[in-house]
Amino acid sequence: MKLVERTFELRGPEGLGAKPRPELIGPVLSSLHATLLDTVRMGFLHSSRTTGRIPSALHRAAEVVYTGHTGKTDGVTELHFEVPQFGSAAGELFAQGQLWETGPQPEQTAVDLLAVTLGDVRQMAKDSTRFDHALLHRFSRYERVLKRGLDAIGLPDAITPTATAIDMDLSRAATSLYSETPPPRRVRVCGRLDMLTVSRRVLGFYLDSGAAATAVWMGADVVDLAGFLNRRVLIEGIAHFRPSGTLLRIDAEAIDHAGPNDEFFSTLPLPDFRRDYTLEASRGRPSQTPHGAIFGFLPGDESDHEFAAAVEALG
Numbered sequence: 279m280k281l282v283e284r285t286f287e288l289r290g291p292e293g294l295g296a297k298p299r300p301e302l303i304g305p306v307l308s309s310l311h312a313t314l315l316d317t318v319r320m321g322f323l324h325s326s327r328t329t330g331r332i333p334s335a336l337h338r339a340a341e342v343v344y345t346g347h348t349g350k351t352d353g354v355t356e357l358h359f360e361v362p363q364f365g366s367a368a369g370e371l372f373a374q375g376q377l378w379e380t381g382p383q384p385e386q387t388a389v390d391l392l393a394v395t396l397g398d399v400r401q402m403a404k405d406s407t408r409f410d411h412a413l414l415h416r417f418s419r420y421e422r423v424l425k426r427g428l429d430a431i432g433l434p435d436a437i438t439p440t441a442t443a444i445d446m447d448l449s450r451a452a453t454s455l456y457s458e459t460p461p462p463r464r465v466r467v468c469g470r471l472d473m474l475t476v477s478r479r480v481l482g483f484y485l486d487s488g489a490a491a492t493a494v495w496m497g498a499d500v501v502d503l504a505g506f507l508n509r510r511v512l513i514e515g516i517a518h519f520r521p522s523g524t525l526l527r528i529d530a531e532a533i534d535h536a537g538p539n540d541e542f543f544s545t546l547p548l549p550d551f552r553r554d555y556t557l558e559a560s561r562g563r564p565s566q567t568p569h570g571a572i573f574g575f576l577p578g579d580e581s582d583h584e585f586a587a588a589v590e591a592l593g
Contacts, residue, residue, distance in 0.1 A: 279338065279362040279363075279366045279367050280362060280363050280365075280366040281343070281360040281361065281362055282360070282361060282362075282363060282387060283345075283358065283359070283360060283435070284342075284359050284360075284361050284387060284389040284390075284433075284435055284436065285356050285357065285358055285359070285433075285434055285435050286306065286310070286356070286357040286359070286389075286431055286432070286433060287350075287354060287355075287356050287357075287430075287431070287432035287433070287434050287443075288302065288303060288306065288354065288355045288356075288357065288428055288430075288431055288432075289353060289354050289428065289429045289430045289431075289432060289443075290302065290353055290427050290428045290429050291353060291427070291429065292352065292353065292427070293427055294349065294351075294352065294353050294354055294355040295349035295350075295351060295352045295353070295354070295355060296347075296348060296349030296355075297349070298347065298349070298355040299427075301426060301427075302355075302426060302427050302428060303347070303355060303357065305422075305423045305426060306357065306423060306428075306431060307344065307357070309420075309423065310342065311340065311341075311342060312416070313392065313416060314340045314342060314388040314389070314392060315336075315337070315340040315388075316412070316413050316416055317340075317388060317391050317392045317395055317413065318336055318339050318340040318382070318388050318391065319332070319336060319340075320395070320408060320409060320410060320413055321381060321382040321391050321395075321408070322336060322339075322368070322371055322381070322382060322478060323336075323478055323479075323480060323494055324407065324410075324480060324492050324494055324526070324527045325410060325494050325518075325527060325529070326409070326410050326412045326413040326416075327412045328494065328496070333368075333371070333478060335367060335368035335369075335370055335371050336368065336371075338362060338367040338368060339362060339364050339367040339368045339388060340388045341361070341362065341367075342359045342360070342361050342388070342389075343359060343360040343361075344357070344358070344359055345358045345359060345360055346358050359389070361387040361388055361389055362387065363384065363385055363386065363387055364382050364383065364384050364385075364386050364387065364388075364391075365384025365385060369384070371475070371478065372384055385437070386437060387437075389433060389436050390436045390437040390438060391408075392433065392436070393433045393436035393437070393438040393442050394408065394438050394439075395408040395409055395413070396417070396433075396442045396443075396444065396448060397438060397439070397440060397442045399414070399417060399448060399451050399452050399455065400442060400447070400448050400451055402451055402454070402455065404455065404458070404520060404521040404522035405520055405522045405524060406520065407520075407526065409455075410518060410526060410527075411456065411459050411462075411518065414452045414453075414455050414456040414459065415452075415456055417444070417448065417449060417452035418449055418450075418452040418453040418456055419449075420444050420448075420449050421446065421449040421450070421453075424444075424445065424446055424449065429445065430443040430444065430445040431443060431444040431445070455521045458521040459519060459520065459521045460519045460523055460549030460550065461549070461550070462516045462517060462518050462519070462529075463516070463517055463547070463549065463550055464514075464515070464516055464517070465514070465515065465516070465517040465528065465547040466512060466513070466514045466540075466543045467483075467485070467491065467493075467512075467513050467517075467528060467543055467544070467545075467546075467547060468485070468486075468510065468511070468512050468513075468536045468540040468541060468542075468543040468544040469483040469484050469485040469486070469491065469510070469511065469513075469544055470483055470484050470508065470509065470510050470511070471483045471506045471507055471508065471509055471510075471511050472484050472490075472508070474503055474504060474506075474507055479494060479495035479503070480492065480493070480494055480495075481493040481494075481495065481503065481513075481530065483511065483513070485544045485545065485546065486541060486544040487544070487545070487546075489546050491525060491527075491528065491546065492526075492527045492528070493513055493515065493527060493528040493529070493530040494527055494528070494529055494530065495530050495533075496515065496516075496529045496530060496531055497530065497531050497532060497533070498531075501533060503533070506533060506535070509535060509536075510535070510536040510540075511533055511534065511535060511536055512533070512534050512535070512536045512537070512540050512543065513528060513530045513532070513533050514530070514531060514532040514533075515528045515529045515530040515531045515532070516528065516529040516531070517547040517549075519549045523548070523549050524546075525546050525547055528547075
């Protein structure tokens with residue numbers, strides 16, 4: 279494998295430099311590999327957490343070798359690593375083709391992909407395909423690491439259009455996106471299976487409207503997925519959404535040939551939006567109480583039937 283050097287730069291008010299305090303660098307070192315592995319899985323599988331066997335190429339692509347650290351100033355420690363380029367570690371995955379334009383590139387490393395992903399989070403890109411609910415949760419948990427005495431964890435030599443870092447602003451952006459992401463729900467979707475990457479178990483299909491969708495095979499049964507290629511299929515599973523509410527992927531648990539009556543399911547699934555009463559209360563007029571912000575729009579002289587209907591609508 280072709281290895282290249284990448285650096286994580288720890289910045290803080292004190293306790294770093296050439297002889298950093300262990301409690302400052304220890305949490306970063308212990309959480310780094312899991313973060314990179316989730317990021318790589320998200321890039322190649324459209325899912326940061328998967329069930330079943332993970333292709334060994336993905337493990338190789340996320341491996342990092344710690345080669346030591348150096349101090350720039352008393353408040354900066356550089357952690358040095360060697361990481362493989364994707365084309366060297368996971369060349370067989372690229373041979374199967376990409377299902378989406380924002381997928382990993384052969385010249386990238388896991389650190390580069392992490393930097394690009396963090397950029398999407400920082401920009402609050404609610405339609406990004408580079409993160410899901412679980413990965414946002416992992417990024418939000420870095421707030422605990424930062425509270426131990428770090429200001430930021432920079433990625434100074436990552437290949438990315440703009441410099442980025444893990445800091446409190448990034449962690450809070452991830453927390454906000456996490457809270458905005460609609461919950462998953464069970465769906466049935468009908469479409470033509472257009473592309474299949476066998477080792478990754480990722481399916482790309484088109485609905486009758488021409489809209490594209492992605493599914494990841496999670497079924498426990500062994501199924502000849504190739505037998506469905508270029509056929510109309512009916513997929514059942516759990517739909518996951520982006521913070522914007524658009525479909526990210528379907529964790530497919532069952533697949534079958536579509537019948538003539540299944541065209542009803544050839545629409546993109548929508549999330550079950552749930553009313554956020556706390557948010558509505560916070561947006562009320564300053565003179566209103568929280569309860570008034572929610573209920574104040576109800577007419578004051580309605581009948582019992584009208585009032586019951588209004589309360590029912592709130593649910």
